[in-house]
Amino acid sequence: MPVNLTPPVAAQLLPVAGVSLGIAEANIKRENRKDLLVMQLSEGARVAGVFTKNRFCAAPVIVAREHLAQAAVIGASGIRALVVNTGNANAGTGEQGMNDARTTCAALAGLLGCKPNQILPFSTGVIMEPLPVTKIAAGLPGAVTNMRADNWFDAAQAIMTTDIVAKAISKQVTIDGKTITITGIAKGSGMIHPNMATMLGYIATDAAIAQPLLQAMVSEAANRSFNCITVDGDTSTNDALMLIATGKSSLSEVKAADSKSAKALQAAISEVAIYLAQAIVRDGEGATKFITVQIESGKSEAECKQIGYAIAHSPLVKTAFFASDPNLGRILAAIGYAGVDDLDVAALKLYLDDVLVAENGGRAASYREEDGRRVMKQSDITIRVVLNRGAAKATLWTCDFSYDYVKINASYRS
Amino acid sequence: MPVNLTPPVAAQLLPVAGVSLGIAEANIKRENRKDLLVMQLSEGARVAGVFTKNRFCAAPVIVAREHLAQAAVIGASGIRALVVNTGNANAGTGEQGMNDARTTCAALAGLLGCKPNQILPFSTGVIMEPLPVTKIAAGLPGAVTNMRADNWFDAAQAIMTTDIVAKAISKQVTIDGKTITITGIAKGSGMIHPNMATMLGYIATDAAIAQPLLQAMVSEAANRSFNCITVDGDTSTNDALMLIATGKSSLSEVKAADSKSAKALQAAISEVAIYLAQAIVRDGEGATKFITVQIESGKSEAECKQIGYAIAHSPLVKTAFFASDPNLGRILAAIGYAGVDDLDVAALKLYLDDVLVAENGGRAASYREEDGRRVMKQSDITIRVVLNRGAAKATLWTCDFSYDYVKINASYRS
Numbered sequence: 007m008p009v010n011l012t013p014p015v016a017a018q019l020l021p022v023a024g025v026s027l028g029i030a031e032a033n034i035k036r037e038n039r040k041d042l043l044v045m046q047l048s049e050g051a052r053v054a055g056v057f058t059k060n061r062f063c064a065a066p067v068i069v070a071r072e073h074l075a076q077a078a079v080i081g082a083s084g085i086r087a088l089v090v091n092t093g094n095a096n097a098g099t100g101e102q103g104m105n106d107a108r109t110t111c112a113a114l115a116g117l118l119g120c121k122p123n124q125i126l127p128f129s130t131g132v133i134m135e136p137l138p139v140t141k142i143a144a145g146l147p148g149a150v151t152n153m154r155a156d157n158w159f160d161a162a163q164a165i166m167t168t169d170i171v172a173k174a175i176s177k178q179v180t181i182d183g184k185t186i187t188i189t190g191i192a193k194g195s196g197m198i199h200p201n202m203a204t205m206l207g208y209i210a211t212d213a214a215i216a217q218p219l220l221q222a223m224v225s226e227a228a229n230r231s232f233n234c235i236t237v238d239g240d241t242s243t244n245d246a247l248m249l250i251a252t253g254k255s256s257l258s259e260v261k262a263a264d265s266k267s268a269k270a271l272q273a274a275i276s277e278v279a280i281y282l283a284q285a286i287v288r289d290g291e292g293a294t295k296f297i298t299v300q301i302e303s304g305k306s307e308a309e310c311k312q313i314g315y316a317i318a319h320s321p322l323v324k325t326a327f328f329a330s331d332p333n334l335g336r337i338l339a340a341i342g343y344a345g346v347d348d349l350d351v352a353a354l355k356l357y358l359d360d361v362l363v364a365e366n367g368g369r370a371a372s373y374r375e376e377d378g379r380r381v382m383k384q385s386d387i388t389i390r391v392v393l394n395r396g397a398a399k400a401t402l403w404t405c406d407f408s409y410d411y412v413k414i415n416a417s418y419r420s
Numbered sequence: 421m422p423v424n425l426t427p428p429v430a431a432q433l434l435p436v437a438g439v440s441l442g443i444a445e446a447n448i449k450r451e452n453r454k455d456l457l458v459m460q461l462s463e464g465a466r467v468a469g470v471f472t473k474n475r476f477c478a479a480p481v482i483v484a485r486e487h488l489a490q491a492a493v494i495g496a497s498g499i500r501a502l503v504v505n506t507g508n509a510n511a512g513t514g515e516q517g518m519n520d521a522r523t524t525c526a527a528l529a530g531l532l533g534c535k536p537n538q539i540l541p542f543s544t545g546v547i548m549e550p551l552p553v554t555k556i557a558a559g560l561p562g563a564v565t566n567m568r569a570d571n572w573f574d575a576a577q578a579i580m581t582t583d584i585v586a587k588a589i590s591k592q593v594t595i596d597g598k599t600i601t602i603t604g605i606a607k608g609s610g611m612i613h614p615n616m617a618t619m620l621g622y623i624a625t626d627a628a629i630a631q632p633l634l635q636a637m638v639s640e641a642a643n644r645s646f647n648c649i650t651v652d653g654d655t656s657t658n659d660a661l662m663l664i665a666t667g668k669s670s671l672s673e674v675k676a677a678d679s680k681s682a683k684a685l686q687a688a689i690s691e692v693a694i695y696l697a698q699a700i701v702r703d704g705e706g707a708t709k710f711i712t713v714q715i716e717s718g719k720s721e722a723e724c725k726q727i728g729y730a731i732a733h734s735p736l737v738k739t740a741f742f743a744s745d746p747n748l749g750r751i752l753a754a755i756g757y758a759g760v761d762d763l764d765v766a767a768l769k770l771y772l773d774d775v776l777v778a779e780n781g782g783r784a785a786s787y788r789e790e791d792g793r794r795v796m797k798q799s800d801i802t803i804r805v806v807l808n809r810g811a812a813k814a815t816l817w818t819c820d821f822s823y824d825y826v827k828i829n830a831s832y833r834s
Contacts, residue, residue, distance in 0.1 A: 061763045062756025062781075098752040100766075100782025133749025134783050321735070325826050335547025338512040342476025349475045352514075367476075368514025369548050409826050412739050 024252025032145025035093030064097030214253030292410030310400035316344035324407030332378030438666025446559025449507030478511030628667030706824030724814035730758035738821030746792030
């Protein structure tokens with residue numbers, strides 16, 4: 007079961023003016039399962055996004071990037087809909103995969119009366135199997151005739167794969183006396199790593215945001231959220247975080263990154279992204295513990311992240327947390343092999359929550375095994391490393407490594 | 421059970437003139453278990469080694485490095501014994517750990533009538549717990565009174581931790597009509613990664629080898645063997661590979677790296693090292709499959725290793741192999757996120773043994789799932805990636821990722 011993650015309540019998810027959501031069961035991998043989502047956008051809505059850096063990026067990622075680039079030229083009349091299927095990633099599928107992604111866009115464009123390049127396609131699921139594009143085309147009309155603005159809960163469910171809990175949240179902020187709504191959904195629980203994992207996230211707001219600022223905002227939000235989580239260190243072929251600004255609120259267009267409005271919006275959008283990213287870790291495959299890895303007083307953010315990921319990726323650290331065994335020397339070993347060559351291990355301090363575990367190159371004199379055991383029993387734990395060599399810091403989120411991770415991934419296709 | 425790894429036969433392990441081995445049960449972590457090994461060397465024996473690059477390197481590693489550096493000055497009358505304990509790594513133990521390693525050396529030096537800096541100490545086991553140095557001191561006399569030249573099998577057993585099978589091999593080569601013997605032992609099965617993991621290896625030969633050449637030979641052997649394996653990507657605090665040349669054979673001293681004798685010796689020593697390194701992977705914690713990852717026609721050996729390790733470390737790839745599920749898109753994903761930024765994924769070919777799996781950026785037209793299934797059922801499998809962009813290559817060895825890995829590491833200290 008997910009770690010301290012309450013499923014969203016449908017009634018608490020707020021519609022975003024200018025966004026309608028249609029869901030279908032297209033039988034892509036299994037029957038009787040919502041596996042197709044269409045998000046239709048009002049004219050003038052702007053979209054920006056960040057995508058996986060995997061060299062084997064999926065066909066829909068290539069097509070979505072292409073269409074976004076063309077939309078920037080078309081301008082405000084750009085993207086009119088996003089289409090997401092689960093059950094098949096359409097990745098590692100060569101030329102056929104590209105054709106299939108384009109066919110999906112064309113089919114939806116025909117139904118919505120727009121051009122194929124006004125559609126952004128997304129897929130998630132098994133890699134290197136042909137996309138069942140006829141099933142998707144057959145499912146689209148049902149999704150389109152079913153469009154509703156208050157459908158965010160079903161939308162969050164429709165993009166789930168190995169997720170146990172749907173991930174969605176709404177937030178409102180008041181800027182210049184106007185109420186701005188932000189609603190976001192995400193999926194993902196394995197193959198989760200920085201630079202976007204098997205992770206899809208969609209955040210929509212009714213604010214009007216200039217295109218360059220929108221791109222900057224989605225990058226910033228991703229860097230503070232989805233790029234700070236890891237479940238297993240695997241980066242997928244399909245990940246994307248999209249930020250939609252419909253401009254349907256009465257707040258005037260936000261353009262300058264240093265304006266008060268932009269800062270308030272960025273804070274709220276990042277908060278939504280962080281909630282969704284943490285929800286993905288809490289629902290990590292087989293997770294029984296949510297672990298915050300906090301690296302402080304480093305020389306640079308890069309070295310803090312480097313050490314943080316060495317800890318967060320270590321199967322030995324993760325299995326010790328699964329067992330609630332304070333075998334904390336494994337954390338020291340991970341710090342030591344993180345690759346920070348001039349690191350003075352005698353200068354750093356290691357804490358588990360409030361318990362000082364190690365200092366002066368070894369176990370702290372004050373450390374008692376029973377204190378370690380107490381913290382390890384919790385389901386939310388913070389590993390804190392104070393490097394004492396600078397002013398930089400980084401925070402990452404990860405989960406433990408259990409039998410169930412192996413089970414889920416050994417039987418993924420069955 | 422280990423993958424296709426037969427335990428060594430005691431009678432087939434050949435003594436190396438100039439090396440005597442004594443074993444004791446010192447009750448370091450558990451009772452009734454060989455956990456202490458003394459290797460006594462004849463006067464004039466030379467020793468060279470490579471050690472972990474972990475910044476949190478263990479106290480015995482620091483002391484062994486120190487004593488080796490001093491021995492290079494002392495010259496031929498340098499190192500007289502190595503002492504290895506299991507059950508406790510004496511790592512992350514600060515100043516006390518340094519004292520404990522020195523105390524161990526002093527105790528053995530007293531028994532052997534040499535100086536403490538003529539002893540090299542090694543420890544393996546739990547990190548960040550104080551070394552039970554009184555138990556070790558109490559166990560040493562038993563090991564010393566028990567010295568035998570034909571004790572390699574017991575020595576291999578005495579250094580085991582989570583290993584299921586002892587790892588040892590002997591090899592003889594004839595150089596200039598003289599028979600040279602090489603015998604090696606190693607331990608390790610988790611926390612296994614390049615740059616030496618929780619891995620200890622000792623290879624001894626009766627050849628006489630000049631000190632600088634000996635160092636070059638042990639580095640070369642490590643690079644072709646222990647630095648090409650990974651079980652879980654964790655690098656430990658204690659690893660060491662030591663090469664001992666006693667000079668007791670009648671072959672004259674080997675000095676020049678490009679001599680025929682040096683090449684023949686290097687080949688035989690590397691072969692012993694590769695056998696031991698592969699044995700560690702075959703006995704990898706929870707391993708059910710032995711996987712050779714072969715990357716060919718890359719631009720550089722570095723990028724071949726980078727891609728090889730991305731595959732070999734991927735928990736998703738490793739769990740798919742555990743399940744014998746040809747979910748081979750996961751291999752493409754790992755190649756894609758390996759970090760080779762200009763990689764053309766459409767140019768590469770992926771093979772599973774002799775089966776062409778992917779080409780032209782996706783699944784090969786000739787690939788049939790039943791062929792993938794057939795190969796995945798084997799216990800020895802080769803993943804071969806032909807990059808088609810250069811002449812460099814690299815071969816790594818790893819194992820799959822099973823329930824038992826989690827079990828072993830979740831219960832390591834209990």
